[in-house]
Amino acid sequence: MSEPSDPRDQFDDSDQGDLFDDIVDDETDLPPSLDSAREGGTPTPDLAVIEAGSRTLRTMAGPPQGDPVPSRPADPEVDKALREVETELSTRWGETKLEPSVTRIAALMDVLGEPQRAYPSIHITGTNGKTSTARMIELLLGAFDLRTGRYTSPHVQTITERISLDGAPIDAERFIETYQDIKPYVELVDAREEYRLSFFEVLTGMAYAAFADAPVDAAVVEVGMGGTWDATNVIDASVAVVTPIDLDHTDRLGDTPAAIAGEKSGIIKQGATVILAQQPVDAAQVLLKKAVDVDATVAREGMEFGVVSREVAVGGQLLTLRGLGGEYDNVFLPLYGAHQAHNAAVALAAVEAFFGIGSQHARTLDLDTVRRAFAQVASPGRLEVVRSSPTVILDAAHNPHGARATADGITESFGFSRLIGVVSTSADKDARGFLEAFEPIFAEVVITANSSPRATDVDALAAIAVEVFGEDRVVVEPRLDDAIEAAITLAEEEDEYAGAGVLVTGSIFTVGDARLLLKRG
Numbered sequence: 001m002s003e004p005s006d007p008r009d010q011f012d013d014s015d016q017g018d019l020f021d022d023i024v025d026d027e028t029d030l031p032p033s034l035d036s037a038r039e040g041g042t043p044t045p046d047l048a049v050i051e052a053g054s055r056t057l058r059t060m061a062g063p064p065q066g067d068p069v070p071s072r073p074a075d076p077e078v079d080k081a082l083r084e085v086e087t088e089l090s091t092r093w094g095e096t097k098l099e100p101s102v103t104r105i106a107a108l109m110d111v112l113g114e115p116q117r118a119y120p121s122i123h124i125t126g127t128n129g130k131t132s133t134a135r136m137i138e139l140l141l142g143a144f145d146l147r148t149g150r151y152t153s154p155h156v157q158t159i160t161e162r163i164s165l166d167g168a169p170i171d172a173e174r175f176i177e178t179y180q181d182i183k184p185y186v187e188l189v190d191a192r193e194e195y196r197l198s199f200f201e202v203l204t205g206m207a208y209a210a211f212a213d214a215p216v217d218a219a220v221v222e223v224g225m226g227g228t229w230d231a232t233n234v235i236d237a238s239v240a241v242v243t244p245i246d247l248d249h250t251d252r253l254g255d256t257p258a259a260i261a262g263e264k265s266g267i268i269k270q271g272a273t274v275i276l277a278q279q280p281v282d283a284a285q286v287l288l289k290k291a292v293d294v295d296a297t298v299a300r301e302g303m304e305f306g307v308v309s310r311e312v313a314v315g316g317q318l319l320t321l322r323g324l325g326g327e328y329d330n331v332f333l334p335l336y337g338a339h340q341a342h343n344a345a346v347a348l349a350a351v352e353a354f355f356g357i358g359s360q361h362a363r364t365l366d367l368d369t370v371r372r373a374f375a376q377v378a379s380p381g382r383l384e385v386v387r388s389s390p391t392v393i394l395d396a397a398h399n400p401h402g403a404r405a406t407a408d409g410i411t412e413s414f415g416f417s418r419l420i421g422v423v424s425t426s427a428d429k430d431a432r433g434f435l436e437a438f439e440p441i442f443a444e445v446v447i448t449a450n451s452s453p454r455a456t457d458v459d460a461l462a463a464i465a466v467e468v469f470g471e472d473r474v475v476v477e478p479r480l481d482d483a484i485e486a487a488i489t490l491a492e493e494e495d496e497y498a499g500a501g502v503l504v505t506g507s508i509f510t511v512g513d514a515r516l517l518l519k520r521g
Contacts, residue, residue: 003041019275039337066275068135069380069515070094070158073172082172085179086159093198095154096454098479100229104189104197109234110207113184115212119149121219121235123225125264126243126277128402129343132379133243135250136347141218141354143169143373144365149211151204151232152222156381156396156512164206165214178206178213193257202297204231220353222249228266240268240296241275241346245283246401258282265290273297273353274307277309277346299324299358301342305349310341317341319374326356328367332375336383344374381511383409386518390491391416392484394515396508400433403505407441410503418500420487421445423461424515425506426454426478431461434506435468437438442503444490448483452509480513 073079090493109116124130131152137152147166155161161174170178182205190196197205204224208335211219221237223230242264244465245257261283268274274286274291278301291298299305306319308327316334319341320327331342352358381396383406391414397406421442425431435445447462449455458478463476475490477483484504491500504514 007136029106029368047080049193065416068161068168068378069156070160070169070171072073072158078172078176080162081176084493085176089159089179089202091201092196094201095198095224095508098198098200098225099195100226102229102231102234103191104195104285105204106197106202106234107189107193107233108182108185108197108201108486109208111188112182112205112209116208116219116235118212119216119219119270120129120354121221121237122239122241122354123221123223123235123267124238124241124243125223125230125231125267127260127399128244128397128405129243129277129339129346131341132223132382133343133347133350134220135379136344136377137241137350138164138167138220139373139376140347140351140365140370141220141420144351144355146217147214149207149214149219150221151207151211151219153200153203153224154508155517156508159203162203163210165216165331166212171208174210175206176424178210182206182209198231201231208235208512223264223267226260226266227264229263230266236269237267237272237273239273239350241277242267242279242287243277243343243346243348244401246399247280258286261286266298268294271296273299275346275350276280276300277342278302291444299349299353301345303347305345305352307338307345308339310338312328317413319344321345323364324352325362326364328364331371332376333377335379336413337405338410339405340379340382344377381508381515383413384511387502388517390488392488392518393501393503394511395503395505396511397449397505398429398434400430400437403434403437406503406505407437411441414501416501417437418443418491420490420502422448422480422483422487422502422504423465423506424448424450424483424510425456426452426457426509427456427462428454429456429507431456432464432468435465438503438505442469442473443474445469446477446483446487446490448477448480450480450505450507450509450513455507455509481517484514484517 016025042254073082124134134150134152138148141148150164151162153162161169163170186197186202215311221232221235227233243416245261265287268290274296276287276298288298305324306322308322309315310319316332319331319333320329321331321344333340381394382392386392386394397403418439421438423445425434445465447458447465449458458476462476464475475486477486487502491502504510
């Protein structure tokens with residue numbers, strides 16, 4: 001394994017510079033009307049056509065610089081090989097079908113030589129905010145010269161997004177090679193076990209193998225579901241992160257925050273440090289009890305760390321964060337919403353804990369390095385602006401808790417005079433609670449369907465929407481491309497400069513499809 005530089009060399013008790021001033025100068029040079037295109041340059045007209053579709057959408061051109069979501073491989077042979085891997089993986093149990101145990105993944109790790117033990121890890125669970133927090137942690141670790149691996153799910157557009165090295169998704173060739181490398185071992189375990197390894201278990205094995213092969217200095221791993229029996233839970237992470245817990249996957253995890261916390265607490269290992277985001281009281285009690293049982297050290301948001309202050313800024317927000325070692329001021333975060341500020345506080349505390357801040361060391365991390373890392377954060381499909389005139393925003397909220405956070409973020413950061421929603425949810429989610437969270441801010445809602453077989457039936461979702469919004473505020477367009485076009489048309493019914501917008505939401509699948517339609521990938 002490569003030798004990382006010692007992060008303690010970059011600890012600093014004082015402000016060594018003011019990178020933030022430079023960031024603010026750059027940002028404020030842009031007129032407000034161009035803010036929505038700040039990452040992609042000046043918008044130009046373009047057409048985006050859905051594959052095999054017959055309708056076009058009015059949209060702006062091309063992906064922005066540094067788009068963290070990869071496109072399909074340009075080489076036809078590589079693309080064909082990747083599709084063959086995807087087809088093989090699709091024959092396995094999907095992510096919604098599982099047998100709650102780590103027996104099969106443990107068997108795979110055994111025959112692979114325990115690759116997950118070749119590097120220290122930070123393990124992340126919770127209901128919402130996991131992927132954004134993982135991306136922030138990854139960038140912070142990388143800023144301190146550590147080689148990182150990140151494993152997150154689900155993907156927005158392309159399966160290769162799930163496994164990242166050095167802050168970027170692995171390329172298709174490496175993804176294919178990793179699959180081919182472990183395939184014989186997967187088949188060996190399949191033959192021995194009662195059930196074949198699932199889609200998610202194979203991908204988890206691929207991630208752990210890829211990280212060991214790289215090799216990485218640290219892995220940032222997001223659970224797929226729950227914690228105790230999640231396939232990722234064969235690592236012994238020195239830092240366990242629990243983002244906010246709320247009701248989701250209640251058929252598998254329990255129907256109360258406390259029950260869900262019981263499952264998620266399974267990632268807390270003996271002697272680890274636990275970073276707890278703000279939690280419902282009953283969930284916090286369960287998590288704290290588990291920490292006591294395994295002699296883990298606990299840092300709680302609002303107590304040992306947190307958000308000291310935040311204000312809306314051009315292209316994001318300006319934060320002062322209190323970490324485990326002290327305060328970090330003038331931190332620019334190019335993401336919208338209070339929930340992302342709290343994710344940033346959690347990420348910072350997790351990285352501090354990884355480096356021993358608050359226990360072995362009583363100093364802060366280097367302020368300029370922290371600022372530089374946060375200023376580079378991107379979280380695709382999380383209040384992501386993809387079009388202007390009118391503004392179109394994508395957000396992957398999929399449950400009531402996430403919807404409320406998104407609605408608050410939209411209200412705070414965007415001065416829309418009229419907002420049109422485009423919604424397609426998954427059938428196993430609380431669609432009524434989701435729509436109720438958006439009812440106060442949507443002038444009208446366009447009900448549609450995404451490409452997933454799990455998508456809620458359009459007529460069923462429309463019936464719920466009519467009950468929540470009233471018939472006059474509901475439009476039904478079964479195809480997503482038609483739905484987005486209808487929403488844009490509704491938004492444009494106001495004067496061009498009146499400030500109407502469109503929010504596409506309801507599922508990561510909805511966001512992924514919309515992102516393809518709008519040429520972000």
